[in-house]
Amino acid sequence: xxxxxxxxxxxxxxxxxxxxxxxxxxxxxxxxxxxxxxxxxxxxxxxxxxxxxxxxxxxxxxxxxxxxxxxxxxxxxxxxxxxxxxxxxxxxxxxxxxxxxxxxxxxxxxxxxxxxxxxxxxxxxxxxxxxxxxxxxxxxxxxxxxxxxxxxxxxxxxxxxxxxxxxxxxxxxxxxxxxxxxxxxxxxxxxxxxxxxxxxxxxxxxxxxxxxxxxxxxxxxxxxxxxxxxxxxxxxxxxxxxxxxxxxxxxxxxxxxxxxxxxxxxxxxxxxxxxxxxxxxxxxxxxxxxxxxxxxxxxxxxxxxxxxxxxxxxxxxxxxxxxxxxxxxxxxxxxxxxxxxxxxxxxxxxxxxxxxxxxxxxxxxxxxxxxxxxxxxxxxxxxxxxxxxxxxxxxxxxxxxxxxxxxxxxxxxxxxxxxxxxxxx
Numbered sequence: 001x002x003x004x005x006x007x008x009x010x011x012x013x014x015x016x017x018x019x020x021x022x023x024x025x026x027x028x029x030x031x032x033x034x035x036x037x038x039x040x041x042x043x044x045x046x047x048x049x050x051x052x053x054x055x056x057x058x059x060x061x062x063x064x065x066x067x068x069x070x071x072x073x074x075x076x077x078x079x080x081x082x083x084x085x086x087x088x089x090x091x092x093x094x095x096x097x098x099x100x101x102x103x104x105x106x107x108x109x110x111x112x113x114x115x116x117x118x119x120x121x122x123x124x125x126x127x128x129x130x131x132x133x134x135x136x137x138x139x140x141x142x143x144x145x146x147x148x149x150x151x152x153x154x155x156x157x158x159x160x161x162x163x164x165x166x167x168x169x170x171x172x173x174x175x176x177x178x179x180x181x182x183x184x185x186x187x188x189x190x191x192x193x194x195x196x197x198x199x200x201x202x203x204x205x206x207x208x209x210x211x212x213x214x215x216x217x218x219x220x221x222x223x224x225x226x227x228x229x230x231x232x233x234x235x236x237x238x239x240x241x242x243x244x245x246x247x248x249x250x251x252x253x254x255x256x257x258x259x260x261x262x263x264x265x266x267x268x269x270x271x272x273x274x275x276x277x278x279x280x281x282x283x284x285x286x287x288x289x290x291x292x293x294x295x296x297x298x299x300x301x302x303x304x305x306x307x308x309x310x311x312x313x314x315x316x317x318x319x320x321x322x323x324x325x326x327x328x329x330x331x332x333x334x335x336x337x338x339x340x341x342x343x344x345x346x347x348x349x350x351x352x353x354x355x356x357x358x359x360x361x362x363x364x365x366x367x368x369x370x371x372x373x374x375x376x377x378x379x380x381x382x383x384x385x386x387x388x389x390x391x392x393x394x395x396x397x398x399x400x401x402x403x404x405x406x407x408x409x410x411x412x413x414x415x416x417x418x419x420x421x422x423x424x425x
Contacts (some may be wrong), residue, residue, distance in 0.1 A: 008048045011076040011094075013043050021089035024082070025052060025072045026213070027096045028110065030061030030242045030406060032215055032337035033149040033285060035074060036093075046118045050254050051099055055155040062108055070106055072096040078210060079277045084221055095210050110339035111209070116206045121350060127296045129250040130208035130342060131326070133199040133241040134334055135190050137221055137231040147229030149237070151194025162190040168194050173198065173215075173222045179220070191298065192241040197231040202250065202326075205254050206348070209338040212245075216334070232334035234286070235293035237384055242294030247345060248318075251327040259317070259325040268359040271306060271327055273352015274345055275360060278304045278314060278331070281344045282381055282388035283410070285332040289385045294333060296381075303332050303378040305363040312367040314381070331381060338401075357402060 015023070023044060025037045034290060037054055041045060051071025055076075056062035062070065074094035085091035096269075098109040105112050110116040121127065126404035127295060138152035153165035161167045166189060174184045198219075200211060216232060235242040237280070239293050251258045251270050258267040274281075282327065297301035299311050306315040316328050365374060382388035392398040399407060 006076045008076045008078045010371050011074075011079045012044055012048075014079060015044065015092065018081075019088065019090055020081075020092050022085075022091040023047075024091060025074060025075075025096050027098060028197040028213060028339065029059050030108075030110070030337060030338075030409065031366050032213075032342070033060075035059060044074070047072070048076070051103075053101075054107075061406055062106075069080060069101060071099045071101065084225070095213070108405040108409075110337055110343065111206070113403075114339045114346075115206055115345045117346055121346070125254045126350070126353075127255050128205050128346060129202040129252065129326070130205050131185075131200055131202035131248040132208060132338075133196045133211050133244070133248070134212065134215060134419075135195060135241075135245070135332065137192065137233075137236050137243065138169060138194045138196060138223060139231055139236075141227055141229055145227075147231070151192070151237070151396060152228055153189075153190045154193045156193075157191045158188050166194070169222060169226050169368065170196055170198065171371060172226075173219055176218050177215065177221060180214060184212055186375060188280055190241065192237065195241060195243070202248065203343060209342055212338045234288070234291045234333035234335055238293070239279055241298035242298060242300055243334050244294070244330065245332045245336060245338075245341075247329045247332055247342060248326045248421055249329070249345065249349070251349070255306050257325055259327060265302070265356075266353050269352045269355070269357045270349035271352070272357040273348045273350070274315065274327075274329065275304055275306060276357055276394075277344075277348035277353060277389075277397050279379065279382060279391045280397040281348060281392075282331070283346045283385060283392050284340045284398075285329075285336055286382075286388065287337070287385070288335045291333050291335055292382065292384050292388075295331065295383075299330075300368075301368040301370075301381065303363075303367055303375060303380055305367065306360070306365050307362045310364060310366070312365075313363060339411045340400065342408040344401065348387070348397070351397075 023039050024135055027035050051073040053069050053071050055068050057068035060330040075095050078095040080093055082091045082093055097112055098106040139147050140150045140152055141147055154165040170187045174187055177184055183201050185199045187198045190197045221228045232243055251267055256302055256343055294300045301314040305313045307313045310316055314331055318328055329345060376400045
């Protein structure tokens with residue numbers, strides 16, 4: 001049975017028949033960190049019917065101590081064996097929905113927010129395909145197993161072994177992902193020393209976000225098994241390329257790709273909506289202080305602009321044609337919560353369609369080599385997390401799409417945003 005087809009009863013039957021002894025319930029905090037509670041198979045029926053309680057006051061962006069009980073309810077479609085755990089007495093995981101004690105949805109559950117947006121869009125005739133490209137560094141560990149700042153190799157873009165020492169690690173990552181029903185499209189060494197990238201075949205929206213969380217877990221696990229430390233920090237090494245998370249979006253209406261060979265009015269307005277809200281979306285695409293050390297260097301964008309193929313832009317349209325035509329958003333980084341980041345992008349695009357927003361002219365110049373005169377009319381992305389949140393709180397977009405519980409959380413921690421350790425991954 002393929003991943004994504006399980007009902008509750010089928011999931012329970014699979015666990016009974018496949019020597020599963022341990023179940024991990026995954027959920028995500030506002031910074032994109034995966035959290036987990038483990039239960040025994042005997043508790044799974046209760047988890048489906050009532051949920052498993054946890055202290056929400058201990059999770060960033062959830063509830064206060066005064067009102068702290070929330071419940072994890074497994075999504076049966078996300079049942080997956082963890083291949084690196086013992087094959088005798090197996091371990092599986094589920095991604096979970098988060099609910100209150102009365103069974104109502106917790107409004108700060110970003111995965112549920114994204115799922116609801118997809119459902120609402122479907123009723124209007126719109127659907128999306130999402131593909132991600134995620135970069136990470138591999139660092140050596142010291143004799144105590146603690147990470148160092150020494151890259152695993154000194155290879156460059158698309159180099160081969162033996163110069164590329166990460167080849168075997170990437171292969172193990174990709175093979176493990178395939179065992180879990182996640183299908184990498186390509187993998188290669190990136191530009192930085194010890195830097196790697198894995199790109200994923202497009203998927204539906206919720207699977208794409210779940211798969212990215214699965215990917216981060218697998219990368220860190222496989223790296224540790226090889227005596228290495230996998231780092232998703234946006235800018236781990238000064239003067240070297242940062243880690244980006246490029247999000248590719250195809251917009252479909254009644255089965256037709258609106259970013260086909262020629263963009264129609266709805267596709268143009270969708271892209272215009274994303275560009276219009278780019279500055280207000282920045283804290284959700286680039287959520288930690290370190291994120292802003294990356295922007296404006298080594299093909300990471302600095303300006304609000306778009307073009308075809310040009311990698312110096314915030315949004316580009318890759319050369320793929322027909323069903324593969326898409327837009328690629330290049331500012332986001334792996335520190336982001338993928339559910340929040342994709343939710344914000346789709347919300348901005350759909351708002352653009354609703355408002356019939358006009359698309360600005362494309363920019364076909366190399367923005368990294370452009371003169372001051374060339375860029376004087378371009379809007380710039382924020383240069384710090386504090387600046388990004390100031391733009392978000394002054395604007396109306398974040399308040400319109402995100403629930404009060406999340407906005408209140410960010411308002412409460414804004415004084416800490418200049419701390420370089422704030423929210424560090």
